[in-house]
Amino acid sequence: DVKVTQSSRYLVKRTGEKVFLECVQDMDHENMFWYRQDPGLGLRLIYFSYDVKMKEKGDIPEGYSVSREKKERFSLILESASTNQTSMYLCASSIDRRFPQHFGDGTRLSIL
Amino acid sequence: KQEVTQIPAALSVPEGENLVLNCSFTDSAIYNLQWFRQDPGKGLTSLLLIQSSQREQTSGRLNASLDKSSGRSTLYIAASQPGDSATYLCALLYTGTASKLTFGTGTRLQVTL
Numbered sequence: 001d002v003k004v005t006q007s008s009r010y011l012v013k014r015t016g017e018k019v020f021l022e023c024v025q026d027m028d029h030e031n032m033f034w035y036r037q038d039p040g041l042g043l044r045l046i047y048f049s050y051d052v053k054m055k056e057k058g059d060i061p062e063g064y065s066v067s068r069e070k071k072e073r074f075s076l077i078l079e080s081a082s083t084n085q086t087s088m089y090l091c092a093s094s095i096d097r098r099f100p101q102h103f104g105d106g107t108r109l110s111i112l
Numbered sequence: 113k114q115e116v117t118q119i120p121a122a123l124s125v126p127e128g129e130n131l132v133l134n135c136s137f138t139d140s141a142i143y144n145l146q147w148f149r150q151d152p153g154k155g156l157t158s159l160l161l162i163q164s165s166q167r168e169q170t171s172g173r174l175n176a177s178l179d180k181s182s183g184r185s186t187l188y189i190a191a192s193q194p195g196d197s198a199t200y201l202c203a204l205l206y207t208g209t210a211s212k213l214t215f216g217t218g219t220r221l222q223v224t225l
Contacts, residue, residue: 009153040217041217042116042201042216042217042218043156043201043203043213043215044215045212045213058212059212090155090156092155092156098205099144099203099205099213100213102158103155103156103157104155105153105154105155106153106155
């Protein structure tokens, strides 16, 4: 069965910290995505990657960066966490680079 | 700006009822439309995908329809069960916007005993 694993279900960090969210997929997919989900706003794409070391900005990349050093792993980095980055973060992978197919269970991140 | 609307935001029905969830969109230049299910505190699970050229897709008790001319998709759930309780989201892939699905905000469904 396909699996997208996010390293933390819940995470609490402080303002100004550098935060790493990790995502691993076991399906050998080339395409991986990071979304954030907020009440009333739905899911919004932060970044996606269609190959190792390749990345493209989504709709809301400000304040975030990503890393894709290996095909199976896609990391989201909050360079200097702020309270408005408190959210649910969802990682996904796909065969098709146009849309995500398999999602992880999410990381609920709180910035204090 | 493409907008995807799901009304109502929440719905409660008794077990056994047939129900319809709605998804409306303003731009009909779509490539495909997906319906997802999200359980509390979990990620999304893809339920059905309808290509632009199709009118409907079926999987078990679920049937999704697409009417581009009216800017509407519906998800029909037959003989609802408590296990169907979840949030249902529709998402559209528009032509010309590579790799960017536009999600609705979802309908939270509760099926009561």
